[in-house]
Amino acid sequence: MNKFDCIYLDYNATAPILPAVADCMAEAMKRHPSNASSMHRYGQQAKKLMTHSRQILASHIDCPPEYIIFTSGGTEANNMALKGYDWDHVILSSIEHDSIFKSHLNPTLIPVDSQGLVNMEELKKELEKIQGKILVSIIYANNETGVIQSIQKIADIVHHYGGLLHIDAAQALGKIPFSFKETRADMATLCFHKIGGPIGVGALVVKESVPLSALLNGGGQERNRRSGTENIPAILGIEETLKSICFDEMNKRQKWHLEMETAMEKLLKAHGDTPYIFSKQANRLPNITTIALSGLENVTQVINLDLAGFAVSMGSACSSGRVKKISRPLQGICQNDVLAQSSIRISTGWDTKETDLRDFFNAWKKLYLLSKKKVKDDTAA
Amino acid sequence: MTQLHKKLIYLDYQSTTPCDPRVVEAMMPCFADIYGNPHSRNHGFGWDAEEAVEKGRQQVADIIGASSKEIIFTSGATEANNLALKGTLDFYGDKKNHIITCTTEHKCVLDTCRILEQKGFKITYLPVQKNGLVDLNKLEEAMTDKTLLVSIMAVHNEIGVIQPLKEIGALCRKKGVFFHTDAAQAVGKIPLDVNEMNIDLMSISGHKLYGPKGIGALYVRRKPRVRVLAQINGGGQERGMRSGTLSPALCAGFGKACEIAQNEMAEENKKLMDLRIRFYDKIMKSLPQVYLNGDLDQRIAGNLNLSFAHVEGEGLMMGIKDLAVSSGSACTSASLEPSYVLKALGVGEDLAHTSLRIGIGRFTTKEEIDYAADNIIKAVNKLREMSPLWEMAQAGIDINSIEWAGH
Amino acid sequence: MAYSNKVIDHYENPRNVGAFDDKEKNVGTGLVGAPACGDVMRLQIKVSEDGRIEDAKFKTFGCGSAIASSSLTTEMLKGMTLDEAQQIKNTSIVEELALPPVKIHCSVLAEDAIKAAIKDYKGKNG
Numbered sequence: 001m002n003k004f005d006c007i008y009l010d011y012n013a014t015a016p017i018l019p020a021v022a023d024c025m026a027e028a029m030k031r032h033p034s035n036a037s038s039m040h041r042y043g044q045q046a047k048k049l050m051t052h053s054r055q056i057l058a059s060h061i062d063c064p065p066e067y068i069i070f071t072s073g074g075t076e077a078n079n080m081a082l083k084g085y086d087w088d089h090v091i092l093s094s095i096e097h098d099s100i101f102k103s104h105l106n107p108t109l110i111p112v113d114s115q116g117l118v119n120m121e122e123l124k125k126e127l128e129k130i131q132g133k134i135l136v137s138i139i140y141a142n143n144e145t146g147v148i149q150s151i152q153k154i155a156d157i158v159h160h161y162g163g164l165l166h167i168d169a170a171q172a173l174g175k176i177p178f179s180f181k182e183t184r185a186d187m188a189t190l191c192f193h194k195i196g197g198p199i200g201v202g203a204l205v206v207k208e209s210v211p212l213s214a215l216l217n218g219g220g221q222e223r224n225r226r227s228g229t230e231n232i233p234a235i236l237g238i239e240e241t242l243k244s245i246c247f248d249e250m251n252k253r254q255k256w257h258l259e260m261e262t263a264m265e266k267l268l269k270a271h272g273d274t275p276y277i278f279s280k281q282a283n284r285l286p287n288i289t290t291i292a293l294s295g296l297e298n299v300t301q302v303i304n305l306d307l308a309g310f311a312v313s314m315g316s317a318c319s320s321g322r323v324k325k326i327s328r329p330l331q332g333i334c335q336n337d338v339l340a341q342s343s344i345r346i347s348t349g350w351d352t353k354e355t356d357l358r359d360f361f362n363a364w365k366k367l368y369l370l371s372k373k374k375v376k377d378d379t380a381a
Numbered sequence: 382m383t384q385l386h387k388k389l390i391y392l393d394y395q396s397t398t399p400c401d402p403r404v405v406e407a408m409m410p411c412f413a414d415i416y417g418n419p420h421s422r423n424h425g426f427g428w429d430a431e432e433a434v435e436k437g438r439q440q441v442a443d444i445i446g447a448s449s450k451e452i453i454f455t456s457g458a459t460e461a462n463n464l465a466l467k468g469t470l471d472f473y474g475d476k477k478n479h480i481i482t483c484t485t486e487h488k489c490v491l492d493t494c495r496i497l498e499q500k501g502f503k504i505t506y507l508p509v510q511k512n513g514l515v516d517l518n519k520l521e522e523a524m525t526d527k528t529l530l531v532s533i534m535a536v537h538n539e540i541g542v543i544q545p546l547k548e549i550g551a552l553c554r555k556k557g558v559f560f561h562t563d564a565a566q567a568v569g570k571i572p573l574d575v576n577e578m579n580i581d582l583m584s585i586s587g588h589k590l591y592g593p594k595g596i597g598a599l600y601v602r603r604k605p606r607v608r609v610l611a612q613i614n615g616g617g618q619e620r621g622m623r624s625g626t627l628s629p630a631l632c633a634g635f636g637k638a639c640e641i642a643q644n645e646m647a648e649e650n651k652k653l654m655d656l657r658i659r660f661y662d663k664i665m666k667s668l669p670q671v672y673l674n675g676d677l678d679q680r681i682a683g684n685l686n687l688s689f690a691h692v693e694g695e696g697l698m699m700g701i702k703d704l705a706v707s708s709g710s711a712c713t714s715a716s717l718e719p720s721y722v723l724k725a726l727g728v729g730e731d732l733a734h735t736s737l738r739i740g741i742g743r744f745t746t747k748e749e750i751d752y753a754a755d756n757i758i759k760a761v762n763k764l765r766e767m768s769p770l771w772e773m774a775q776a777g778i779d780i781n782s783i784e785w786a787g788h
Numbered sequence: 789m790a791y792s793n794k795v796i797d798h799y800e801n802p803r804n805v806g807a808f809d810d811k812e813k814n815v816g817t818g819l820v821g822a823p824a825c826g827d828v829m830r831l832q833i834k835v836s837e838d839g840r841i842e843d844a845k846f847k848t849f850g851c852g853s854a855i856a857s858s859s860l861t862t863e864m865l866k867g868m869t870l871d872e873a874q875q876i877k878n879t880s881i882v883e884e885l886a887l888p889p890v891k892i893h894c895s896v897l898a899e900d901a902i903k904a905a906i907k908d909y910k911g912k913n914g
Contacts (some may be wrong), residue, residue, distance in 0.1 A: 014626060017412050017630075022409070022412035025412075026405050026409065026412070027407075029400040029405050029593060030400065030402065031406055032391070032399060033391055033393070033394075033396075033397050033398055033399040034397065035393075035396040035397040037396070038393060038396050038397075038705070038707060039695075039698060039701075039702075039707065039708070040389070040393065040685065040698070040705035040706065040707070041389050041702070041705065042389060042391065042393070042705045043393075043396070043705075044790065071456075072456030072457075072460065072526075072595065072624075072625060072764050073456075073625045073626060074626075075613055075614075075615040075624050075625035075626070076456070076613050076625055078615070079612075079613045079614060079615070079624075089747075097615070098614075098615045098616050098617070098624070098681070099601075099613075099616065099624055099625075101616065102615055102617075102624070103614045103615070123688030135773070165708070193628075197628070198628065198746070199626055199627070199628035199629075199631070200456065200595040200596065200627075200628035201595060215463075215612070215613075216460055216463050217463060217489060217492035217493045217495075217496050218459040218462070218487070218488050218489025218490075218492050218493070219459065219487075219488045219489060220488070220492075225490055227459050227488075227490075227492065228456060228458075228459035228460060229397060229455045229457060229459070229586075229588060229593035229594060230594075231456075231594040232594060233593070233594060233595075234594070234595050243507075297544035305577055459891070476845075477810075607909050613798075691849060692849070693826055693827070693850045693854075694826075695805045695849055695850075695851035695852070696799075696824075696850055696851045696852055696854070696855060697851035699791065699799055699851070700799075730823070730824035730825075731823030731824055734823070734824075734826040762841055765800060766805065767805050767847055767848060767855065768828075768847060768848040768849045769819065769828055769829075769830040769848065769849060769850070770823060771849075772807065772847060780823060785822030785823065785824070785825075785828075786820060786821070786822060
């Protein structure tokens with residue numbers, strides 16, 4: 001519990017910062033001024049610390065340290081992958097994050113199946129049609145349903161047709177084992193604040209064979225690929241964040257989610273409704289449940305649950321206040337506007353307790369039963 | 382910090398500033414009890430995060446006399462400069478395709494201009510006068526009916542000179558040209574008012590004014606409106622001009638830093654000026670042939686840039702290893718080229734190699750200044766004893782008359 | 789810039805700083821580099837009658853590595869014959885001082901200075 005008297009279940013938007021990470025960053029900010037480009041000892045110390053953090057991150061995700069370009073976040077990294085080269089063709093899945101989707105004027109979209117998995121045959125068909133410098137960008141683990149793509153298979157297809165593959169791994173890092181090498185991707189976007197790391201820093205992992213140029217020009221930091229004074233406290237915060245990653249904890253949370261989902265399904269069926277849990281049959285992130293309550297708009301659900309003391313979300317957070325009508329990824333998966341519009345996302349993380357999801361289920365149940373009653377009353381009247 | 386200061390005296394405040402402890406304090410609540418993505422507007426956590434962000438935005442706006450709606454948060458001044466130049470050209474470029482900047486601008490403006498040139502836009506690089514200041518007549522002459530924007534930095538990062546912002550702003554307004562200023566080194570150091578100075582776009586950096594790294598802002602005027610096309614797309618945050626999740630902690634810290642600077646600027650500048658005069662007098666009294674780069678009067682209190690004739694800058698830095706100073710801009714000092722800025726002032730290459738930038742700031746003490754001056758004097762004397770050029774100069778040989786081989 | 793201990797030692801305690809009268813017949817002077825490039829090295833050798841370098845002195849305008857390279861060179865030269873001195877390669881200076889790649893030009897300058905000093909001496913005594 002926290003000062004809001006509210007349980008936070010919106011980790012896929014952002015996670016509360018881990019106390020150890022906050023301490024480490026505050027310590028770094030208090031320590032001494034550090035610009036890694038300075039020649040004096042303070043500058044050299046800063047550079048050393050940054051090099052160390054870069055190496056830790058590199059070994060964590062299994063890539064050479066030179067591949068890592070620190071950015072201001074996942075959005076910038078995604079923009080860089082798409083805009084850093086004059087690609088002849090850009091191919092995306094239909095469930096990409098806005099920072100991918102809006103970074104290119106006319107991408108080709110590949111549909112996904114009912115579980116949210118990229119349609120490989122369609123991908124092949126598209127790739128067969130085109131020539132030149134091709135970039136395919138696929139969200140490794142989707143932020144809204146958690147669906148995890150068979151990324152190696154996609155990589156092999158893309159490479160077979162001479163294209164390059166970028167993956168948006170912002171939601172994957174720390175939640176599922178992630179090896180850049182094993183994905184066989186050419187670029188990957190990383191983000192740390194979804195697992196308790198700092199906001200305001202991210203990374204793009206780029207193989208040296210990718211002809212990417214800088215998005216931000218200037219002092220030539222990050223080996224000329226991303227200018228701007230390096231955010232040392234945040235980079236040290238990344239190192240601290242990685243220490244906290246624990247898949248046993250993830251497995252535990254996955255169990256809680258599955259238990260809750262079973263209870264939800266049981267309840268719906270008992271009242272004659274068909275449960276719809278997004279990407280239920282697919283390989284999914286362990287910390288997420290996205291479920292529809294047909295007939296009840298997501299805004300209504302979220303506001304009611306907020307009043308009941310639970311912070312959940314309706315689709316992607318990055319719509320900056322504008323209440324978006326329909327989530328593109330959810331629509332892309334279920335192909336049903338009403339369903340997409342009546343779905344909420346419950347996502348958990350390091351500070352979630354088992355009782356939190358049980359308590360949430362009770363609140364959700366109350367809301368559902370209330371809506372059922374209202375429907376009944378309305379029909380009766 | 383104080384512990385390390387005993388070992389190494391920090392005199393590099395133009396490279397980066399230490400975070401003010403009060404700033405860190407202001408950030409801590411955001412770490413401890415505010416969580417939530419400020420863009421998640423449908424639950425209480427998001428609201429509270431947004432409150433922290435908006436308070437910070439107001440504080441940033443206040444220090445430059447702007448409205449908070451005119452502040453776009455970015456990852457720093459580099460991004461703000463990139464956004465100002467590329468963003469306006471992307472919007473207006475098919476009608477007006479010309480930008481005027483000057484040869485001494487920060488690398489991130491010059492490098493961005495170079496990229497824009499490759500895309501076919503026209504860039505004029507104005508020379509500066511010997512004192513580092515822009516010649517207003519030359520600026521006016523350079524303007525055409527195709528000129529979209531003038532980009533001149535408010536305070537220079539290497540030589541600390543303050544450009545005549547009000548005059549440049551008035552000229553731009555008269556000619557219907559946007560005025561962008563990179564004010565990374567100016568905000569919190571000199572009073573700024575975007576309306577009084579007719580500034581249309583202004584880049585600000587958090588970590589140059591005792592705030593956190595990883596955050597900055599671009600001021601974008603609303604009346605008359607200046608349009609900027611986003612360079613980073615996505616969730617459409619920052620009124621569509623800059624996507625990406627904002628860190629409430631960074632916004633709060635940045636805001637606090639602005640608030641402190643605004644409240645304490647006058648007093649702080651007095652203190653810095655005393656320290657600077659003390660340092661400068663000591664050096665000039667003890668060492669011959671030391672030259673100041675950039676105007677002495679039109680200059681922020683916390684900067685000196687000195688050339689010590691016949692002593693190479695990097696060698697000198699090694700001799701004063703208790704002092705964290707810079708020999709040229711931090712962003713370029715890894716290369717062996719002498720500063721392009723000093724070259725642009727007409728400082729000879731031999732003298733450009735002998736320069737040090739001394740940045741004095743909030744936490745500098747009188748003792749540190751005295752220690753630093755004594756050390757520099759000692760090191761310069763020692764190295765001059767070792768310098769063949771100094772020996773020749775003492776013997777009355779004109780170094781320029783020698784035919785140097787170079788290498 | 790991270791300097792090796794040897795560079796720091798030579799920089800802080802430079803050996804053989806100074807000058808010989810370059811009008812003396814047994815003195816050879818090499819002046820290399822340029823102020824505009826940030827390095828000027830003046831290396832002088834005093835040659836005994838049997839053709840050995842009996843003393844060497846330097847003055848250098850430049851970074852720590854340039855100063856250390858010249859200081860080390862004067863130590864190496866003492867006692868050498870001119871032929872031996874002529875054989876000195878910059879790589880041995882690089883190794884001895886553990887110079888990083890960006891500072892290799894300092895050692896090249898030192899080698900140039902040796903050659904120039906020998907040439908000057910031979911010119912006077914040729």
